[in-house]
Amino acid sequence: MSLANQSLFPKIITILRKKQVIFAVYILLAIIASSKQYLHHSYNNYLIFKYVYWHTVDLQNLYSNYAAYNDSNHYGIVFSLLIAPFALLPDGLAMFLWNIVNVLVLLWGIYSLPISLHKRTIVAWICAHETLTALFSFQFNIALTGLMLLSFSYLIKKEEIKSAFFIALGTLIKLYGIVGLAFFFFTRQKLRFILAGLGAFLILFLLPMTISSPSFVIQSYADWYQSLVHKNTANASLTSFQDISIMGMCRRISGNINIPNGPFLLSGLVLFALPYFRIKQYKYLAFRLMLLASTLIFTVIFSSGSESPTYIIAFAGVAIWFIVQQDPKRTWIIALFIFAFVLTSLSPTDILPRAVKDFIRLYSLKALPCVIIWITIVYQMLKENFESYPMTEE
Template sequence: MNAINRFLVNPRAILFVFFSIALFASLQSYFGGLKSFVEGGKLYTTYNNYIIFKLSFFHLIQDKDLYLPFLDEQGDFFKYSPTFALIFGILAVLPDVLGLSLWNIINAVVLFSSVYYLPRTDIRTKGLIFVFMLVELLTTVQNEQSNALMAGLMLFTFGFLERRKYWMASLCLVSTIFIKLFGIVGLALYLLYPNKLKLTYTTAFWAVIFTLLPLVVVDRDQFIFLYKSWASLLSDDQSFSAGLSVTRWLTTWFGWNINKTYVSVAGVFLFCLPLLRIKQYQNFVFRTLILSSILIWVVIFNHRAESATFIIAIGGVALWYYSQYPSKENYILLVLAFVFTTLSPTDLFPKFVRNEWMKPYVIKAVPCILIWVKITFDLLWGKFIQRPHGSEANE
């Protein structure tokens, strides 16, 4: 136990683990050869997502439509903003092995740094949050995804808001929106803090800057065309699968074929209800649970959520559990999340179990759904007691 405790309170050791995971996943993908993403389909590099991000920069400077399939070059659509494509040029010009490694390392380091920037949280608790996220971190960097970066930027937004550093908070939040649009849900955090005028104009400033950045390399007509094309892609994307989401859970478990829009509207309504408890805005645990709710909400109500997306939700789960006084029911839910959300896609579960039960019944999403319901209930009616520093209860 002493060795575990020494590890948990050693930021350098944990950073080394995060760095090693990112580097290992990068080299594994780079040397992974070719594979098809659909049965009998064209072969692409194992690190196809990185290739999509990389080529988006070159498509941008060549005045191409970023949102065409480009199936001769990549195995899926580019779905991020034109601004993301431009900024990714910093990595795109590098050799693949270096750019891929730096991309995954950036994701891991931003997430690591954001947890250490959390206010009113002792170093051991931060170590526990890190350990809880390790497997999901490996999953997302093995897929070269931006989800660890998204989670880190949302945590940084909270940390800066708590310290009233509104320029940095709005920069982080606007960055998430220009990576994946669901970052816009983080705007709900602004309701919890004073000086909303400053939050408004700082956010507007960064939004304008990020929107206009592509004009550095494209003309006005191409600029307008790209944003219209992006909007069209996102609109069409709404008709695709329900992913590892509440919508698919309702279908596979209960046979309820409910329109995704209705499910999302219900989710927004339930999410917003706790925000009516304005007097609780002064309570740090309440604000932390709102952040946890956001981190889980943007995954379980995302019709495109996949396994690699759950680093964001698991970050919310860890923050939820380790930010408040431990309880038996919360501990049980935490264990369920670790076993069925984090471990269910791994080889610890036999392949036939994964294929016959875990995937068809979206088991990965279920603990996060239950925890989000519990968070919402507690935000509406619970008492908010911060976790004692150095607490070892129910870990």
């Protein structure tokens, strides 16, 4: 390497570490994805979201199939308030702003983490490509990941009311948000946290009534439940673009569509819960971050509704797991991370041949690295002493 290159490389690294650069890159990704989809008239998901507001105002069933997008909504009625400012704008402008706001919420979550700025920057770079995948589908999962991170960060920072609010908001929009309760044992103000959560759920339950009616809101929650039950049944197919989960892998590899979710969920919950018995480790930030990583990955790999854009949630968990590992990182840790980046993050792209991409999709193999990393996290949380993990809390 020439002297000129040697002096240039550190400058590039310094630039890439800047928070402003991260925000600029993410906003640029949002604009690029929105432009491509808008020019190709490929924004059906955004139309579904938009009409959640209009159907709420018009007191129409939120979960029916409509000709405007020939699909059905699966988000809670609270989402009508979140999408309202965008629904009132022209589609062309609104979908750009929608993607930008989603990445800003994600970055808010990442930069709220109680770790060094350097490590937060690494997490943001690791998540960038998976974010782009979700942006092409105008996915709310990007912002939902941010809400999950915020619920963790504020609880760690002893701001229980804010944490409870983000858990309630995420849950009433998409049930994945409920996993924020996994951090309950990390707060000493448990009563305050519980009361704040109940208050937040009540307020968010009542708010949609301001643009609809009490009876419509209550009926919408009943309809939402039915739509999720139906969606769960429909997802368990051998060819759909969903069910990218541990159950989906087993169903598709075996060719048996009748393999039930129950045994997997029960086994997964048992494994997920085992580290809670290591109460003396709770005080270490590294242990808490490992639980955050476990929670984010668990949410996706044990959901039959998981599709490729959902993996922004799981990959945030992969990124957090990776930055928690002690330096210098062991060879197998780096190899496992690279395996995840290639098979999970790059599998939907044109970098891989179409035959390989189709094979990965057909057998839900995008989930495989995340399953292995999640099992690794559980093992590490059960065996290692996190006092030796030098995490700088900020």
